[in-house]
Amino acid sequence: MGAVAVSRNSGLIDGGLWFRLDEVSAVSAARRAAEDLGAEVGLGTDSLSGLAIVATELASNLVKHADDGLLLVRRVRSAEVAGVELLAVDTGPGMADVTRFARDGHSTTGTLGIGLGAIARQAGTLDVSSVEGRGTVILAQVWPGPPPAPATAAAVSRAMSGEEVCGDGYAVRSAGGRTQVLVSDGLGHGPMAAAATAATVQAFQAAPAGPPAAVVEHLHRAVRHTRGAAIAVAQLDDGEVRFAGLGNIAGFVVDDTARRGLVSLPGIAGHQRRATREFSYPFGPGALLVMHSDGVVDRWNLDDYPGLRERAPQVVAATVLRDAGTRRDDACVLVARARR
Known part of the structure; x- marks a missing residue:
């Protein structure tokens, strides 16, 4: 059916709304949601018109040509300005040559390439990853003016099947001139888990600047009134990442040579x-x-997707979530890139 699959993180501005695109009626619902959000963030008339085109093209292509097509509509922010981000995700059939499919007039039955030219003209930011037989992820952002510099860290989350809110969440902040990131998994699922993660995110954003271990200690004390959460905080420094976690939040560093697992200790923030x-x-x-x-199994391998490690963090996160996420639990994937 074409119903909206809501995956909204309570207290997380950018949690967004997921739309399942399996019938034509869902296209107009996704477009209206994008337009409403665009008006909320202050997009002008021209930008709103462009946003409507982007949302319509992405949603229509998912209905016509994709398998298991989903569209995420959410607010996106830089330090000074807000825009709207659309993330289209499907499991097939994929495109062998994204550049060729993006050219106007190219049309091939069963592909998501149709309309990429129109999307590229209207979106301030566009990034695509596609593998034949595995699917496509398209990131499009519409801003009120020139797009800001690409984000170094971003995440994607979604609720388990049958739930309207997601108990997993994330946040990114600058603390003492360094980027820190958080992933939180509220205990259980549903509204109480979402409330635990919302409290964790709020406490993270308000925490004094300090190393990850100190921030985790602060969060542990701050969320005692909730059912608790598994949490992990990482800090991106020049040449190293510092990581502290409680519970089953997985962390990995992936580079040209290996995938290295990061150590998280047993526990539940707020409780034990x-x-x-x-x-x-x-x-x-x-x-x-x-x-x-x-909610994501750790058997993913980014090298299975040619060129994926060079794509935007949102595209990498959405690909991992699509192929390694389980529907029996809330799920969240965060990706951050070291400076070159």
Whole structure:
């Protein structure tokens, strides 16, 4: 059916709304949601018109040509301005040559390439990853003016099947001149899990600047009134990533040579923990940090997707979530890129 699959994180502005695109009626619902959000963030008339075109093209292509097509509509922010981000995700049939499919007038039955030219003209930011037989992820952003610099860290989350809110969440902040990221998995699922993650995110954003272990300690004290959460905080420094976690938030550093797992200690923020320790790992130019909740199995391999490690963090996160996420649990994937 073409019903909206809501995956909204309480207290997380950018949690967004997921739309399942399997019938034509869902296209207008997705377009209206994008337009409403565009008006909320202050897009002008021309930008709103462009946003409507982008949303319509992405949604229509998912209905016509994709398998298991989903469209995420959410607010996106830089330091000074807000825009609208659309993330189209499907499981097939994929495109062998994205550049060829993006040319106006190119049409092939069963592909998502149709309309990419129109999307590219209207979107301030466009990024695509596609593998034949595995699917496509398209990121499009519409801003009120020139697009800001690409984000170094971004995440994607969605609720488990049958739930309207997601108990997993994420946040990104600058603390003491360094980027810190959080992934939180509220205990259980549903509204109470979402409330735990919302409290964790709020406490993270308000926490004093300090290393990840100190931030985790702050969060542990701050969310005692909730049912608790598994959490992990990472800090991106020049040449290294510092990581501290409680519970089953997975972390990995991926570079040209290996995928290295990061250590998280047993515990539940807000309720129980034996100790809080911080670990440091090499994080060379171009390396990726991938963090995810236990709603994502860890058997993914970015090398299975040619060129994916060079794509935007949102595209990498959505690909991992699509192919390694389970529908029996909330799921969240965060990706951050080291500076080159």
